[in-house]
Amino acid sequence: MSQKLVIDPVTRVEGHGKVTIHLDENNKVVDSFFHIVEFRGFERFIQGHPYWEAPVMVQRLCGICPVSHHLAAAKAIDQIVGLNPEDLSLPAQKIRKLLHFGQMFQSHALHFFYLASPDLLFGVDAPPSKRNVVGVAIEHPELAKKGILMRKFGQELIRTIAGKRIHGISAIPGGVHKKVTVKDRDYFLDSKEIPSIDAMINWAKEIIDFMKNYHEIHHQWLDTFAVYPSGHLGLVNKKNGFLELYDGNLRATDFEGNITLNDVPDVDYLHYFKEGVEKWSYLKFPYLSHLGREKGWNRVGPLARINICDGIETPLAEKERLIFKSRTQGKINNKTMYSHWARLIEMLYCAEMMKKLFHDDAILSNDLLRKGTRRNEGIGIIEAPRGTLIHHYEVDDKDRITRCNLIVSTTHNNEPMNQAVKWVANNVINGKAEITEGMLNQVEVAIRAYDPCLSCATHALGEMPLQISLIDHQGNLIDERNR
């Protein structure tokens, strides 16, 4: 009998998602979908608020990456007060970047140690009772303790700069509201209360070594699982095309590395992107307009960023990037599971950059604010942990927001995640007489590699699980797994 598989909710992701896989009477996959079933409407309810509230309000989209929303909104609001990113004082730029690196570091640590590592350490077929962060903590306590302290380091940096670990405030229109003190800085350098930034760099290197070894052992799976062609999109440094997380030009390539978006100013994004909609998901489908809906979609996030950049400015991360690139002979990497490795290289980059900024006395300066000539529109784009994040605001002459457009990282990854689900459906589940829990988990493993934040993507609030449903050719629900 034909059937439909439903995974609802998808687990160990941020937010609530659902997968349905339609099978015919011979268990052959007919179609599959990754649905985002939450709706929140931040873009609407921020309308009418004064523009300076945006960096504070929009970070409520997320409890994991609020700093990303805070900074993207702040970059947009800077423009409304007449300032481009380079017009801010150097201390303000550096403090914002330091905050951003702390955020990336803790978010990547959260994803790798808490959400992704159970699949890698125990295998995708391990029982769910073991395949979780508590299982990791019990069986790999030293790894777990390092993961905890790495995440804590990033959170402490956020707390130091923004006042709170979640939903704090640092950026204000035209700069930041407070400097870093010598005491603040030394907290991260002297190892007295928390492990120092040098420990973070060493541990990031250790975990990359673990990942390289893991790839050596499991290369057959990692080199074939959820491999499919896609575009890759992200910011690159305006001067040298290197990895850039805070302010850069937009670059995209196709699956073979051909440039499809050639280092265009981020504020021109509207000229290049459109968003498609599907009736089965609240999440939109962005694509490069000149390539169309079918060919113009892109992955974003660590794998895309490492794919498109010309280099990394910090030496240790650059060395690791070159090793990473050598695995595909320098070509674009379309292997989904390499996202974890790329994410760890970014963790090392962030650690190195934090160290560099801790030793830069500019962050101790009181030169924090600039003023400009008022405008009515602002666009802020940064690279959030999960990928390219776009905030776009229009305001009226009474300082009220009249229009808001948010394209968050997970929205860019909507089509890539749907492709990942299709790959697993077609290559793991298709035609099998029995659908096992391990097979269903592989659907989630493929989605999880993108570290999706479904709350951000739909701007939704609530409990955060994922579902898989099995549906027959007549639309009858045959099986459903809730997590």
Added chain:
Amino acid sequence: MNETDKYNCLIFGIGNSGRQDDGLGWAFLEALESNLFKNIHLEYRFQLQIEDAELISKYNKVIFVDAFKKELINGFKYETCQSSNTYSFSTHALVPETVLYLSENLYHRTPKAHILAIQGYEWELQNGLTSQATENLKNALSFLKNTVLLKEF
């Protein structure tokens, strides 16, 4: 943290003040902040996570304060928290029992732990507690101050 601090008490307020009575945990801490109890540290949380195991391992006593959806006699209950490795693997959010379990297993420290559950009634996107929840909060505060905090700290 210095040596004397090891004997302090940590109180978590868990919830979200933007969801009506889900803000009970935070409201409890806000009320305590004005009381200036010595040796009591307050931490606000949307949800407990694994790193909280590291934090509680540094304290001798921990109290988790959270809103509760079901009916409670007197509108609140105060009970011992027993460590447990039960884990809902759908997210990284943990329950107090698992945080305690992880503190035992990762850091070999088991603080005395209690849960103060306070009954709430409404959970929509709105600031402010309902009047019933406010009354329960008042009673829970009075209980904890008089029977635990004033005696021990």
